[in-house]
Amino acid sequence: MENSGPALKPAVSAARPVTFSGKVGLFMPSAAPTHDLAVLFVSPWGLEELCVHKFWRVLADALSAGGIASLRFDYSGTGDALDIADGAASGLALWENDIVEAAAQLRTLSGCKTVAVVSQGLGSMLALRVLERLDDVAGIACLAPVTSGRAYLRELQIWSRMVDEGLGIPEKDRIRDQVSIAGLRMPEDIAADIRKVVVSGTATRYAFVACRPDRPGDRELAEALRRDGADVLEINYAGYDAFISNPLISVMPESVGEKLVSWVSGLRGPQPASGDRVSSMTNAPSELRGPEFRELPVTFGNHGRLYGVLCQPLGERKGATTIILGTAYDRHAGWGRSGVEMARRLAGEGIASLRFDAANVGDSPPVPGGPEQILYNPSQLDDVAAAVDFLEKSELLPAVICGRCSGSYLGFRSVVADKRLQGAVIANPYAFQWDPALDVDVVIHSAPRQLHEYRSRMLKLETFRRLAKGEVDVVGAATNMVRAVARRLKRYLLPVLNRFSGSGSLHSQIVGEFQALQDRDAAIGLIYSEDDVGLVHLAEHFGEGGRGLSRYSNVRMTILPDADHNLTPVAAREAYLRAVQDMAVLKN
Template structure:
C-alpha cells in the first residue's frame, strides 16, 4: 500500500469518521484543521445556540505549554458549553506543526500563524467578533497582533510575558531547575541555546523577544482586558496598572494554582477557578446566545513535508480520542508503529521526541499513530472514570481502540512503542491483544502495577536508582541544596529504603511462592514474560544508563540478566548519557535509530 493513498485517497483506505456518542457531549470532541503549516483544534458551540463571538487561544511555549495542554482543552470545552466557538493551535516549529527555518522569520512566523488562525476561526464559526486568550508568550503575541485584527472585543492575558529579556533570563533559571530535577549532568545539558526540557527556542524568535517590552506600547491591545496575575508578581500587577493608565477597562484576577499548573506535566492540576474567571469574563463580553447562520464545514486536515504526510484523526467511541497518523510520503509502507504517550505528556512527546520519532520512522517506510489516551492532552476523560488514568487498566482500552483504527486502514500489525508509563501500556496491550508485531519498552519502571502503591505519590516522588543516589550524595550541588533546605532528604531516605527492601524481596520471592503479596506479584510478572515468549512476541527493553528501571528488571532476571537465556524473544539495550526522559538530543537520536531498526526487524520477522 502506498503511503500517499493512506493519507490522500479516501476511497482506497478511508479514515473512518466516528459516529456521535450520546454519552459524550459535543464540546468534548474538538475538530482538527490544518493551516499555516500547523494543526489546530476547533470547538464549536456545543448546542444549537451560539454567540457571534469566538475565542482564539494563544499558547505559552516550552514546558509551560506542555503543562497547560489539558488546561487549554478544559477551558475550550467550558467555552463551547457556553455557546462560544474557539480555536487552539500549535505555533509553527512546535507541537504537531511542521518545522520552521530557525534562521529567519523570528516571532513574525508565530504572529502570522495567529493571524491566519483568526481567519480560520471566523470561517468555521461564523463569528464576527474575536477575543484573544493568551498565556505566557501567547499573551505577548496577543498584545502585539490585536491591533491588526478586525473587531477584537477583548484580550485576556494569563501570567503574561511583559518583558521579553526578563522572560528569557527566567527561562534559563527555570531550565536549570528542570535539568537538576532530571538528573542531567553538565555533559548532558544544552547550554548553547535558549532551551528547556529539551525544547529549543529558535534563535531568531529569542532575538525578537529580547527587544520587546509591553510597557513600552503606547496603546492598550483592546478596550477591555483581563489580566490573570501570578500571586506576588509585581510585573503582572504593574502591567495591569499600565493598561488601565492607557484607558483600557481592566479586570484583574489572581492566577491561583499557577505554580502547580506549570511545574511538571505529570502532576499538573487545572486551576478551575481561573477557568471560571476567564469563561465568565468572555461570556460577559459575548452577549446573548442566538441562532447563528450555518458555518463552513471542516475539511480533512493534512500536513506534508519532504518525506512524510501527517493527518490528525479522532477515533474511538464518539471520536473521544485524538491522534496523528504519520506516513511516508510517496513511499511504500514497510511497517507500522503505535507510539504510546508517557504520563500526562501530550502526544507530541517530551522534548517533542514523539513527533521527531514519527517523522524519522516515516523516512524509512514506517506508518505511525501517536495519540493521547483518555484524560491526557487533547483527549477528554471517559465519563464516570477516575481522573487518575496512569497505570489504570482502562488505558488498554484506548490503545486497543488505536489498534482498531490502524487495522481499519489496512496497516500491517503494529510494533508498540512507549517510555515509562507508556512502556507499561505497550507491555500490557501486547498481553491483551494479539495484533502486535512486537514491543519496544523504554525505561519501564513497573511490569505489573502493585495495588498497594499510590500512583499520585509515585509520579511526584519516584525513586532514583541506588547508583544515582550515591552519585548525588557526594555532589557539591546536593550538599548546597541540603544546607539550604531545598533537597528533600527525608524523601530520599525513604526511597533508598524502598529500593533496599526491593532488593531483599528479589532474593526471597522465588522461595516464598504465593505466600506473600510480593511473591504473588513477582510470579505474575514472570507469567506475563512467559506469555509473550510463548506467543513469540519480540520484546526490546531499552534503558538509559543507570536508570532506576534496571534495578526493577534485576528483580526478575538478575543483576546481569543471567535469566534472559530462557526468553529468546527478549533483548536489552542501554543508552549512555541519558536521563529517564531521554532528554539530551544525542540520546534521542540514538533511541530513534534503535526504534527504527527494531520496528523494521520485528515487522520483517512476522
C-alpha cells in the same frame, strides 16, 4: 488529573482537527446556541506549553458547553506543525503571523465576527503585539503574561538548568548554544527578537489579567491596560507554580479557569453567529506534507473521543505501523517534541505511525465516569485497542507499539492484551504490572532513585547547601532510601520467597507473560537508562542486569549510558529511534 469544577465540565468528543498554512489547529464548536463570539487560544512556549496544553482543552470544552466556539493551534515549528520552511517570515513576525492566520480561521469556522483572545506567558506578549491586526476583538485574557522579553529569556535559562539538573542530564549533553528547555529549542532569530521586546499595554475594551504575586510586571500590565481605557479584571493566579512546574504532577488551576470562563461568557453580545460558514467542518482536514512524510490529524474511538496524528511516508510503505504512546500527561507531540521527530523520521524510512493522546491526556477528553488518575490504570488498554481498531480499519496492520516510562508500561500491557500487536519497544518502564497496593499519586510524586544515586548526590556540596536552606524533603528522601534498600533485599530474597505457597504471584504473572509473548513470537525491545529506577524492578523478576531474560529469544535489552529517564540527550533519542525502526522492519 482532571480538576473539573462547575464551569469546567469535559466534553465527550475530542475537538475537530483543522490544518492551515502548515499548522494544526483544534476547533471546538459550540454545543449550545451560539452568540457572535469565539475564543482564540494563544499558547506559551516550551515546558510551560506542555503544562498548559490540557488546560486549554478543558477551557475549550467548558466554553463550548456555554455556546462559545474556540480554536487552539501550534505555532510554526512547534507541536504538530510543520518545521519552519525556508523563505518563511523571520523572527517573531513568523509566530505573530500565525496568530493572525489562526484568528481568520476561527472566524471562518465559527461564523463569528467577534473574537476574544485567551493567552498565557509568551503567548500574552505575542497576542498583545498583534491585537490591532485581529480586528473586532471583544477582549484579551493574559495569564502570567511576559512583559519583558529579556527578563523572560533570563528566567527561561535558569528554569532550563533546573530541569536539566532535576533530570540528571550530564553537563556534556545539555543544550548551551541556544535558548532551550526540556529538549525544545527556540529558533535563534525568534529569541533575538524576543530579547528586544517590552510590552506595556494596548487598546482593548476588556481585559482579564491573572497576576503572580511575586511578579510586579503582571500588575504593571494590568495598570497599563487600564490607562489605555480597558475595563480590567485582575485576579491572583492561584496555584501558578504547581501548575507549570512539571506536566507529570501539574495541578490544574481550577479557580482561575472558572473565573476565566465566566469572564469570557460576559463578553457575549446579543447577536447570533452566522451559520453559513461552519459547514466547511464536514470535510476532513488537509494533509500536511514534509520532505518525506504526510500527516493527517485524526479523531477515533467512540464519538471520536481520541485525538492523534497519522504519519505516513510519501513513497512506498515498509514495515509495521508503529503506535507511538505518550508519556504521563505529555501531549502526543512528546517530551522535547520527540514524538513528532520519531514519526517523521520513521516515515523517511517508509514506516507509518500513529501518535495520540490517551483519554484525559492532552487533547483527548476523559471517558465519562472514568478514573481521574489514568496513569497505570487498566482503562488505558481501551485507548490502545481503539488505536489498533483504527489502524485495522485503515488497512495499516501489522502494528507494533512503543513508549517511554508510563507509556512503556502501557505498551507492555497492550502487547500482552492485544495479539494484533506484533511487538513492543519499551523504554525505562517503572514496572511490568502495577502493584494494586501502591498509590499511583504517591509514587509519581516521590519515585525513589537507585541507591547509588542517593550516595552520589549526598556527596555533592550543592546538596548540603540545599539541606541547610531546608530545600530538601529530608523525611521523603530518607523514606525513599529505605525503599531502595528494601527493594535490594527483596531482589535477593525473591527466589526464596517464591518457593512458599501464596507468595510471588505478581512475579509469577510477569514471568508467565514474558513466556506467552515468546510463544506467540511477539518481539520485545527493552531499553533502560543506566541508572533508571526501573532496573531495580527488572532485577526483582529477572536478576541483576536482567540476566534471566536470556531465556527469552524474543527479547532484546539495551542499557543507555549518560541518559536521563526522559531520554532527553540526542544520543539516547537516536538509540530509541533505531530500536523502534528495527522493530517495525522486523515485524513487517
